[in-house]
Amino acid sequence: MEEMMEGIHQVVSQLNGWLYYPILIILLLSVGLYFTIRTKFIQVTLLKETFKVLTESPDRADGVSSFQALMVSTASRVGTGNIVGVSAAICLGGYGAVFWMWIVAIIGGASAFIESTLAQIYKKRDEEGDSYGGPAYYIENGLKNRFVAIIFALSIITCYAVGFNMLASYNIQSSFSSYDFYDAELTPMLIGGCLALLTGMVIFGGGKRIIKTTEKVVPVMGVIYVLAAVIMIVINFRQMPQVFENIFSDAFNFKAIFGGLAGSSMMHGIKRGLYSNEAGIGSAPNAAAAADVSHPVKQGLVQMFSVFLDTIIICSATAFMGLSSGVQPSEALSGAPYIQEALSTVFGPFGFYFISLSLVLFGYTTLVGNLYYVDSNIAYIFGKTPGKMFQLFYRALCVGLIFFGAIQEQTFLWDLADLLMGLMALINLPSILLLGHQALAALKDYLQQRKAGNNPIFKAQSIGMDDQVLDYWQ
Secondary structure, three states: OHHHHHHHHHHHHHHHHHHHHHHHHHHHHHHHHHHHHHOOOHHHHOHHHHHHHHOOOOOOOOOEOHHHHHHHHHHHHOOHHHOHHHHHHHHHHOOOHHHHHHHHHHHHHHHHHHHHHHHHHOOEEOOOOOEEOOHHHHHHHHOOOHHHHHHHHHHHHHHHHHHHHHHHHHHHHHOOOOOOOOOOOOHHHHHHHHHHHHHHHHHOOOHHHHHHHHHHHHHHHHHHHHHHHHHHHHHOHHHHHHHHHHHHHHHOOHHHHHHOHHHOHHHHHHHHHHHHHOOOOOOHHHHHOOEOOOOHHHHHHHHHHHHHHHHHHHHHHHHHHHHOOOOOOOHHHOOHHHHHHHHHHHHOOHHHHHHHHHHHHHHHHHHHHHHHHHHHHHHHHHOOOOOHHHHHHHHHHHHHHHHHHHOOOHHHHHHHHHHHHHHHHHHHHHHHHHHHHHHHHHHHHHHHHHHOOOOOOOOHHHHOOOOOOOOOOO
């Protein structure tokens, strides 16, 4: 069994090397830059408008608000990657990895806006009047290619149920490795079992329950975590100039980058940044399509903000609390131990407890939010919500994978998650590039209505889509 897993790991690692360099690096950065320019730097120019949209109520009393949809996508984005992923990027790639995470987030925000706006344009209406959708729907209806849409749906199901949830489960249990009670054989199984049980209690309640759970937990979780980072930064304020100097000098050390690209700050920063904020890979549009808004651009702006919230705020919080502490990042501390050691310099033993608690909360919402995406894409493949027996089977399988992930090897799980995430991006990024003109036209329509002093209301015919068969916007 061990030999088979080792063989699988070698194949996954080799595929990752081919996929990320040069294919995904070029694709991610070029698509993000293209939409940043075409939207006239929407990440900055419409940030104030984004906050205004966030406070709006849904058009229907029982509809999903922009804020609720944001919380579902943020539940997936804001997870163990914000702690363990950032720590791993710094410990393995160096200080400069933080800069490249920022770059992926800043330009990726434009890609997130486009994909989520498209998800709103092509969203579908169910029997109860609720909306749903995602990349599979805009690929099928916009590009007229159901085969590619099914491949994407399968890729997101595999990525989230297998890659991301197994990794999240492992990251949570690994944070307990610093405690005396930790037993390398028994503890991962016990923690994996608890996580599987808690997740099962939520997902067997259905999608609405997932939305309500994440809406309550995510804001509190994020505020407490950032507050701890602020305390660390204030106490270690004199170290911050040196922290920024180290980040920028290492980020532009091109001799080191191109001397060993696979292990460079650039590669680690791009991979962990993409894993954390998921901009452009096609996950958030599944949540964005559920929002009940008057114009698709509104939800595009909200999902763009989620990328900012995830990486620029929460990932930076992790990086700064670690780098300002004086604890030197190293391969031996990669993951939760580095941040735990950093916090212990100020909070003592409580620093270890705090990170463990944070990982449980971050990771739990990740596990739950991820399975919301799995549900919606299985429904796409079947053309309807599958029968109760099938739902019972695949949800039980998802719960089992959470347990299985807790007892696996860390490097294999990171590589597997990177590969599956990369395959999603490989399908979604070219798709939004081909359909992006529709989202850009919707943005122009939105800005014109705002300039006229109106609350923007979208009609498909206003951007020349009156010939399209859409469930909404007619």
